[in-house]
Amino acid sequence: MAKKPEKNFHQPEDIRVTATTKIWGLTVAILAICVPLSAVTRSGAIIPLAAISGAAIGTVAVWRSDVKKYQNQILSPHQVELEQRIADLETIVSGDDFDLRMKIKRLHANESDRQQEN
CATH class of the missing domain: 1.20.5 (Single alpha-helices involved in coiled-coils or other helix-helix interfaces)
Structure with a gap:
């Protein structure tokens, strides 16, 4: 039987994945707060759409950044x-x-x- 390759636990995680996870985690928390508030304040979908737009722009910025710059930071x-x-x-x-x-x-x-x- 062939052995499964072992995971290398010393290999660093891509910083972009970590940043994206944090961006969207915070966005979900913001949405959990602002969706009920937008109903109470009658501001409509402006605040939730702004939160989602900000997260999307942040994600694009993180993934378009220079990969070599982050490789030197490990x-x-x-x-x-x-x-x-x-x-x-x-x-x-x-x-x-x-x-x-x-x-x-x-x-x-x-x-x-x-x-x-x-």
Whole structure:
């Protein structure tokens, strides 16, 4: 008997499928809210049609995007960890830079107050 090929669970899912799933999932939630509201507010089918149109346009935009751009974004867990560490370091550095700028401004303000007193 021939063996069935095993699924490769390490193969990343296409980001377009994930984005499309999220777009239409949110659209269904929006429709669940706006269909009863459109009956109460007597706005007709404007809001549900706008939701469906937005989802359709979003889906087309996702699927027409450059595939090569997304292929380069697939990172290994080690690369993701490095990216996170770099982002943390940038946050620390920018936070310290902001604190230093605030101290310099306070010193300049104190200095100008002293000069005005004299």
